[in-house]
Amino acid sequence: MDKQSLLEELLRREEAMVSLEKYIEYCSGMKVPKHMKYVCDKLDAVARGEIKRLMISMPPGHGKSYCASHYFPAYYLAKYPEKQIIAATHKQELSDSFGRKVRNTIMSDEHARIFPDSRVSGDKTAAGEWQTTVGGGYHATATGANVTGRRGDILIGDDLLSGIEAAESDRERDKLWAWWAADMFTRRKNLNTPIILIATRWHLGDLMGRLDQAERDGNGEKWERVILPAIAGDNDAIGRKPGEALWPEPFPIDELERVRKNPATTSRVWASLWQQNPVVDSGGIIDQTWFKWWRSP
16 A cells, blocks of 8 residues: 555544544445435434434435444444443344444454454354443343343434334334333433434324424423435425435435325325324324314304
8 A cells, every 4th residue: 555545544544433424434335425424413413422312213215224223333332332332123133133233343344443442342242232342332122122220321212113003003102102211211321321213203103203292391301303304395404405305316306206106105104204294194284174164144
């Protein structure tokens, strides 16, 4: 490697030490698109302790879990190897899969070039339960599972509802709310323990919706929100013009319009799943049955 190439390589490593965006680019080789950079910037603020409660809601396939459940835990544990992460999804198999990706990323050559002292301990290396060499670690769990006896320095919940069927069920939504309040939320090390929630929105009464309502009612915590719809509306968070696609390379606007117009995509599914703006069951915010018509005299 010549001197110029070596200097460029060292600069890339230095950038990756302080920026999740650059860390992902160095480890994956992928250029991080604009919307994912926005997510990475918020996650960097979590790592620095500037954001304590973060919600990320984006359409399916747009990289929210890639950033927040795969690369962020590896980056966070490299910077704070003594910390403990508790991460949950709607099923243990998926949680273990994320744990495996995080562990393998830390064990990769790319990660080692950025953080040479960041390593996984040989004492415990299971996909869903492993430790760093200085006592930190990662514990994968699932909605409904018992996490008693564990404490996390950071909690991550990713798609805690399994899908539309669970979201439509009052019972399933109530079960998730009860588990969150009584089990997962109580696993914080202290009141300032950061919490990250990642989801595609399904229902007004899903976990994010209930936390939103609690905050509006003055009974809940204040959350920072990343809300990125598939097609931009007014006042877009990343500066898109109305009608622009979120990630036009894999999801161009004409393809999104075909999805929207597909008979299987109801207005409610489009509003919630793709636009991150769940509406009432009838598909709109205002229900005409709320009003009575009166004949004028």
